[in-house]
Amino acid sequence: MTRILIVEDEATIRSALKRLLERRDYRVSEAASVEEAERQDLQQFELIISDLRLPGEPGTVLIERAAPVPVLITTRHASMRSAVDTMKQGAVDYIAQPFNDEDLLDSVGQAIEQAQAKIHERGPASAATIDATLPTMIGECGAMHRVYTRIRKTAPADVTVLIQGESGTGKELVARAIHRQSRRVQAPLICVNCAAIPETLIESELFGHEKGAFTGASSARTGLVEAADTGTLFLDEIGELPLDAQARLLRVLQQGEIRRVGSVETRYVDVRLIAATHRDLHAMSKTGEFRLDLYYRLNVMQIELPPLRDREDDILMIADVLLDNACRRHSRQGLKLSRAARRDIRNYPWPGNVRELENALERGVILAEGHLIHSDDLGITMPSSCSAPLPVTRTHGEPSPPDSEELSLEDYFQHFVLEHQEQMSETELAQKLGISRKCLWERRQRLGIPRRRTARPRNG
Structure with a gap:
C-alpha cells in the first residue's frame, strides 16, 4: 500500500486531507512540523505533502532532506513568487488552498506515478512515462x-x-x-x-x-x-x-x-x-x-x-473503472451494475461526459441496497428521443416477434429492424420504434445491423 506523509500544522486541514487520501486506499501518516516529520524515516514514504509555511522551518526544506522522495507543496497564500521558488527547488507540484479534491488527488497520483517510473526505468526520464500516461485515459475506440x-x-x-x-x-x-x-x-x-x-x-x-x-x-x-x-x-x-x-x-x-x-x-x-x-x-x-x-x-x-456519447464501445469500460474507484472510496466492494443499469448507461447521451458518469456512479454506490446498482440508483433520466424502444402498436398483418415478453429491449429492437427494414424506410422504422432517425442510426452502428442500400417499393 502506498504510504504518504502529511506535514500540516492546521489540525483541521490535516485531518480532512488524511480522510480524503485514506478513501483512495493510501496509508497516511501525519506531522505538524518539519521537526516532527524528521522523527520518522522519510524514505519509507512514496510521497510527502507539506504546507509551505510551518512552525519553525518551511516545508520546502523537506525537498532536499527527503530526496528522492517527491514533495508536493500546498499553501494557504496566493503568492506566485513562492510557486516559482518552490518549483525551482524541486517540488513535484504546488497547490493553493483551498484545493479541489479531484485536482489534489490527480496531482498525488501523477507524482507517485512519476516517481515509480523513474525508479523502474533505465532510459531517459522523458521516456519513462510514455506508456504510463495512457491508462489514465480509458478507452479503446x-x-x-x-x-x-x-x-x-x-x-x-x-x-x-x-x-x-x-x-x-x-x-x-x-x-x-x-x-x-x-x-x-x-x-x-x-x-x-x-x-x-x-x-x-x-x-x-x-x-x-x-x-x-x-x-x-x-x-x-x-x-x-x-x-x-x-x-x-x-x-x-x-x-x-x-x-x-x-x-x-x-x-x-x-x-x-x-x-x-x-x-x-x-x-x-x-x-x-x-x-x-x-x-x-x-x-x-x-x-x-x-x-x-x-x-x-x-x-x-x-x-x-x-464526447462520451460518441464512444459507445468505451462507456461501459469507463463505467467499470469509475465504479471500482467509487466502491473503494465508500468501502462497498463487490457492488455491480444491474443489466438494466448497464443498458441505460450505454444508451444515455451523457451531456456532462465522464464527469457526469462519475457522479452518477458515485450516487449509485451510495444509494444501492444489496449487491446490485439499479437504474433508479444512478439518478439519470433517459431523454424521450433516445429512450429504449418500447413495443409498438402493430398494424394488421405485422408479425409479433416470438416470445416478445421474454426479449430484452435491445433484442426487440434488433428483431424489429431486421424483420421490417425491407418494407419500411428509415423514417418509418424510427416512427414505429418511437425514436429519432439519429438514434436509429446510432443503434444500428452499435448492434452491427447494416442499413440496406436500396429500399424495395412497398405494395399498394
Missing part, C-alpha cells in the same frame, strides 16, 4: 486511439497545442500526458483555469505585477507564465481570456516576452503552451471576442476529444 497517436507524435515536438472538446471529456488529462511525454517533463506543469480567475485579476495572475502597480499591490508578484519557465503552461478555457490578456499572451508566443503589470522591464521565458476550450475560437474571432492572430498561433497542433 477508434477516436481515442487517434487521440493517443496524436499525443505520442505531438509531445516531443515542443509545439503549441490546442485541445478541443466538451466539458468533462478530459482535456487536462491530455495536457498532462503531453507534458509527461515531452522533453520538459523535469520542469513544472502549471495549470490555470482562465474561467476561474476574475477578469480584473487575470493579467496580474498570468503575467505578474510590480509593487504599487494598482490599489492593493503591496508587493511585487511573479506571474504564472513566468512560473512555468522551461516547463509547460496549460490554459484551460482559454476562450474566457479578455482581449487585453490575449494580446499579452500573443507576445509570449511570438517573442517569448512578458512584462509585468506596472513594469517597463521586459523578461524572457521559455514556455510551451497547451490551451483547451469547449468553445469555437474561430467563430469567436469573427465576432471580435477572440483575436484571430492568437487563434492561429494556438492552433499549431489540434487534438479533438470525442
Whole structure:
C-alpha cells in the first residue's frame, strides 16, 4: 500500500486531507512540523505533502532532506513568487488552498506515478512515462486511439497545442500526458483555469505585477507564465481570456516576452503552451471576442476529444473503472451494475461526459441496497428521443416477434429492424420504434445491423 506523509500544522486541514487520501486506499501518516516529520524515516514514504509555511522551518526544506522522495507543496497564500521558488527547488507540484479534491488527488497520483517510473526505468526520464500516461485515459475506440497517436507524435515536438472538446471529456488529462511525454517533463506543469480567475485579476495572475502597480499591490508578484519557465503552461478555457490578456499572451508566443503589470522591464521565458476550450475560437474571432492572430498561433497542433456519447464501445469500460474507484472510496466492494443499469448507461447521451458518469456512479454506490446498482440508483433520466424502444402498436398483418415478453429491449429492437427494414424506410422504422432517425442510426452502428442500400417499393 502506498504510504504518504502529511506535514500540516492546521489540525483541521490535516485531518480532512488524511480522510480524503485514506478513501483512495493510501496509508497516511501525519506531522505538524518539519521537526516532527524528521522523527520518522522519510524514505519509507512514496510521497510527502507539506504546507509551505510551518512552525519553525518551511516545508520546502523537506525537498532536499527527503530526496528522492517527491514533495508536493500546498499553501494557504496566493503568492506566485513562492510557486516559482518552490518549483525551482524541486517540488513535484504546488497547490493553493483551498484545493479541489479531484485536482489534489490527480496531482498525488501523477507524482507517485512519476516517481515509480523513474525508479523502474533505465532510459531517459522523458521516456519513462510514455506508456504510463495512457491508462489514465480509458478507452479503446477508434477516436481515442487517434487521440493517443496524436499525443505520442505531438509531445516531443515542443509545439503549441490546442485541445478541443466538451466539458468533462478530459482535456487536462491530455495536457498532462503531453507534458509527461515531452522533453520538459523535469520542469513544472502549471495549470490555470482562465474561467476561474476574475477578469480584473487575470493579467496580474498570468503575467505578474510590480509593487504599487494598482490599489492593493503591496508587493511585487511573479506571474504564472513566468512560473512555468522551461516547463509547460496549460490554459484551460482559454476562450474566457479578455482581449487585453490575449494580446499579452500573443507576445509570449511570438517573442517569448512578458512584462509585468506596472513594469517597463521586459523578461524572457521559455514556455510551451497547451490551451483547451469547449468553445469555437474561430467563430469567436469573427465576432471580435477572440483575436484571430492568437487563434492561429494556438492552433499549431489540434487534438479533438470525442464526447462520451460518441464512444459507445468505451462507456461501459469507463463505467467499470469509475465504479471500482467509487466502491473503494465508500468501502462497498463487490457492488455491480444491474443489466438494466448497464443498458441505460450505454444508451444515455451523457451531456456532462465522464464527469457526469462519475457522479452518477458515485450516487449509485451510495444509494444501492444489496449487491446490485439499479437504474433508479444512478439518478439519470433517459431523454424521450433516445429512450429504449418500447413495443409498438402493430398494424394488421405485422408479425409479433416470438416470445416478445421474454426479449430484452435491445433484442426487440434488433428483431424489429431486421424483420421490417425491407418494407419500411428509415423514417418509418424510427416512427414505429418511437425514436429519432439519429438514434436509429446510432443503434444500428452499435448492434452491427447494416442499413440496406436500396429500399424495395412497398405494395399498394
